[in-house]
Amino acid sequence: MEHYEIIIIGGGPAGLAAAVGAREAGAENILILERDRELGGILNQCIHNGFGLHTFKEELTGPEYASRFIEQVEEKGIAYKLDTMVMDISGDKIVTYMNKKEGMRQIQAEAVILAMGCRERPRGALNIPGYRPAGIYSAGTAQRLVNMEGFLPGREVVILGSGDIGLIMARRMTLEGAHVQVVAELMPYSGGLKRNIVQCLDDFDIPLKLRHTVTEIHGRQRVEGVTLSEVDENGRPIAGTNKFYSCDTLLLSVGLLPENELSRELGVELSSVTSGPVVDDSLATNVEGVFACGNVLHVHDLVDYVSEEAALAGRHAAQFVKGKEEKWKGGKKKVPVIVENGVRYTVPAFINPKTMEKEVTLRFRVGAIYKNAFLSVYLDGSRVIHRKRPVMAPGEMEKVVLKKEWLLLADGLKNITVKVEEA
Amino acid sequence: MERKLTCIGCPLGCEVTVELAGEEVLSVTGNTCPRGEAYARKEVTSPTRIVTTTVRVEGGMLPVVSVKTKSDIPKDKIMDCVRELQKVTVKAPIQIGDIICEDVAGTGVSVEATKNVKMDN
Numbered sequence: 001m002e003h004y005e006i007i008i009i010g011g012g013p014a015g016l017a018a019a020v021g022a023r024e025a026g027a028e029n030i031l032i033l034e035r036d037r038e039l040g041g042i043l044n045q046c047i048h049n050g051f052g053l054h055t056f057k058e059e060l061t062g063p064e065y066a067s068r069f070i071e072q073v074e075e076k077g078i079a080y081k082l083d084t085m086v087m088d089i090s091g092d093k094i095v096t097y098m099n100k101k102e103g104m105r106q107i108q109a110e111a112v113i114l115a116m117g118c119r120e121r122p123r124g125a126l127n128i129p130g131y132r133p134a135g136i137y138s139a140g141t142a143q144r145l146v147n148m149e150g151f152l153p154g155r156e157v158v159i160l161g162s163g164d165i166g167l168i169m170a171r172r173m174t175l176e177g178a179h180v181q182v183v184a185e186l187m188p189y190s191g192g193l194k195r196n197i198v199q200c201l202d203d204f205d206i207p208l209k210l211r212h213t214v215t216e217i218h219g220r221q222r223v224e225g226v227t228l229s230e231v232d233e234n235g236r237p238i239a240g241t242n243k244f245y246s247c248d249t250l251l252l253s254v255g256l257l258p259e260n261e262l263s264r265e266l267g268v269e270l271s272s273v274t275s276g277p278v279v280d281d282s283l284a285t286n287v288e289g290v291f292a293c294g295n296v297l298h299v300h301d302l303v304d305y306v307s308e309e310a311a312l313a314g315r316h317a318a319q320f321v322k323g324k325e326e327k328w329k330g331g332k333k334k335v336p337v338i339v340e341n342g343v344r345y346t347v348p349a350f351i352n353p354k355t356m357e358k359e360v361t362l363r364f365r366v367g368a369i370y371k372n373a374f375l376s377v378y379l380d381g382s383r384v385i386h387r388k389r390p391v392m393a394p395g396e397m398e399k400v401v402l403k404k405e406w407l408l409l410a411d412g413l414k415n416i417t418v419k420v421e422e423a
Numbered sequence: 424m425e426r427k428l429t430c431i432g433c434p435l436g437c438e439v440t441v442e443l444a445g446e447e448v449l450s451v452t453g454n455t456c457p458r459g460e461a462y463a464r465k466e467v468t469s470p471t472r473i474v475t476t477t478v479r480v481e482g483g484m485l486p487v488v489s490v491k492t493k494s495d496i497p498k499d500k501i502m503d504c505v506r507e508l509q510k511v512t513v514k515a516p517i518q519i520g521d522i523i524c525e526d527v528a529g530t531g532v533s534v535e536a537t538k539n540v541k542m543d544n
Contacts, residue, residue: 037484047489047537048475061475063489063538067519147477150486175476175505194436198429199472203498390455391435 005029005321006314007095007109009086009262012041014294015115016069017307021314022113023076027321031107032073032080033097039073039080040066041117043303045144048168050195054304065303089266093289111289111317114263114277115310118295120165121255128214135223139165139253143172152176154249158226159183160214162190162197164301166253171200173251180204181245184212184228186235189369191255191395193301214250215242223248256299266290273345274298280334280350281360282316283309291317298347298363301397305363309347312357335413342366342373342392342420351416353407362418363399366392370420375400378417379410392420428466432458439463471495474504475537478523483515483540490523491537496530503528515542 005027008015011034019030038044043051046062053059056068073080084099093109120138137145137153143165145151155178159166162185170180183201188210190197201208209228215237216227230241258276260268269278269286277285277292284291293313294306334350346364362377370392377385377400384406392398400418407413424444430437435455441463442449448467451460465471473495477487496504504527513523517540524534 044538047477047491049473049491059473061489061491061537064519067539147489148485148487150477150479175474175501194429194433195431197436198431202429203472203501390433 001094002105002107003029004031004107004109006031006111006113006317007093007107008032008113008115009089009095010034010041010115010117010294010296011036011039011080011082012115012117012294013043013066013069013303013306014117014296014310014313015041015113016066016073017310018113018115018291018293018314018317019078020069020072020076021311022318023078023314024311025315025318027314027318030078031109032078033084033086033095034080034082035085037083039070039082042140045140045147046168047147048172051303054302055307062303069307086262089262089290091267091287109289110321111291113310113313113317114260114268114285114290114292114296115294115313116259116262116296118256118258118299120252121257123252126160126252126254128217130217131220133217133219133221133223135219135248136217136250136252139163139169139251142169142249142251146172146176152178154178154223154247156247157181157249157251158214158228158245158247159251159253160226161185161253161255162192162208163253163255164192164196166251167192167196167200169251169253170206171204174204174206178249180206181247182206182228183208184214185210186213186231187211189393189395193395213237217250218244223250226250256295258296258299260296263292263296268292271298271345271349274347276347278350279348280352281348281356282319282352283313283348284316284320289317289320291320298345300363301395305397308361309363335407335416337362338415338417339364340417340419342368342370343418346418351402351407353404353410353413356404356407358404360402360404361399362402363397364418365394365397366420367394369393370422372423374421374423376419376421377402378415378419379406379413380415382410386421388423426467428463430454430459430462432456432462441467443467470498472498472501474501476505476508478508479512480517480540481512481514482543483517484543485538485540488513488517488523488540489537490534492527492530493533493535496527496532500528500530504530504534508534515540 043062043066051065088096215229218225229237276297291313293310
């Protein structure tokens with residue numbers, strides 16, 4: 001059976017940065033498996049700018065950002081297969097894949113990096129009653145159709161959900177000549193970045209209706225309109241607030257879900273909060289030699305942070321292959337990160353103070369909007385971070401950086417606690 | 424005259440009010456930091472944006488290629504820019520950085536490709 005040191009599942013931003021990180025840390029024999037016809041993943045359809053401010057100190061579009069990493073992969077001679085679908089990963093790291101040229105094949109890895117990304121929550125998950133007419137798209141599907149396939153999916157558009165892709169598509173459809181009537185958001189706040197609300201909605205006078213949802217989709221063959229209703233604090237439609245919007249297209253931007261079917265079958269422990277693998281500070285899962293990074297781990301706002309996280313996973317996978325990682329044997333020494341009061345989760349969820357790098361970045365989201373609150377980190381009883389934040393919102397990922405020396409100094413450390421403390 | 428804006432400097436998203444006499448900014452209120460004032464002054468006097476869109480491709484692996492204005496252009500030229508680019512067709516192959524249009528909508532700004540598109544075999 002063909003053998004690789006590291007097999008990376010997915011050639012999007014996470015997979016590419018993981019491959020580069022692994023090569024730079026000394027791994028020689030790396031293979032990326034990608035199901036699309038080209039490398040780059042979702043970046044290829046994100047033609048707007050704003051990518052790379054942290055990584056490259058300039059504002060790039062999605063395809064430009066991807067190409068920077070694709071060039072590095074090519075220069076370093078890292079192997080990849082396109083149009084290739086991974087069907088299974090076994091506990092002893094045999095990867096089964098299929099493509100048109102080779103049929104079904106099995107290859108052996110010493111380490112596997114999960115970088116499959118996420119997918120959009122579909123209509124079926126929303127329980128909107130009505131028929132199933134043509135004209136209902138997830139925002140990302142519409143984005144691919146417009147930006148890569150050259151089709152405009154509709155002319156009169158209503159968008160449900162104010163996630164960033166929905167906002168970006170409100171602008172994109174407008175520029176292409178469609179009329180975007182309204183963006184409806186169930187929550188009392190948008191899940192998208194402020195900058196996108198201003199530059200994608202306000203710039204084009206597109207109204208954002210908070211606390212509103214679609215309660216009926218009209219039309220049998222093609223969407224003929226939708227009914228929007230205001231909702232109460234429990235998200236239930238309020239009687240008498242129905243309003244009909246005549247439209248031929250409904251875009252859904254209602255959340256992203258890490259795509260972990262392969263991980264689940266492999267026996268990787270998944271978090272019920274993120275739907276992604278539970279990992280330690282080296283981004284290792286509970287299955288020895290299996291690492292995870294990018295949106296398959298938890299959904300990010302900025303690709304820059306995906307690249308950073310993925311490079312870390314690549315580095316640790318390379319060290320694992322070289323036998324430098326001893327922490328699996330000493331797994332009991334890991335210190336759990338406990339989340340309280342407003343902090344929903346952290347990635348990583350465990351830290352090994354002895355084997356961690358000089359610092360570890362904990363990334364997480366809060367569960368509500370907090371103004372002038374503090375982000376605090378406790379090592380058992382003692383507070384090591386108490387940082388004032390003017391505002392925190394579920395739509396913007398937060399982070400704290402822990403130093404190795406702090407953790408080593410805390411004798412017999414049992415728990416690390418991250419929480420929001422109000423002033 | 425009064426104009427209300429949402430600052431995009433940070434997630435706080437301050438509602439900033441700008442008092443104007445013609446082109447002249449009399450006051451900026453509602454911002455919590457200096458970035459808010461700088462943003463508001465620029466937005467009311469000369470708002471600009473980078474524009475990204477696609478143009479048609481002949482003989483390529485993809486039917487369209489993504490493009491961007493090389494620098495920001497006046498906000499009120501966005502639609503003119505996009506309409507002009509809708510009429511443009513380019514031939515594959517295309518490299519990132521290839522100039523698609525020299526002076527879009529009279530702004531003096533050129534438009535360049537942001538994706539490599541190979542020829543269709």
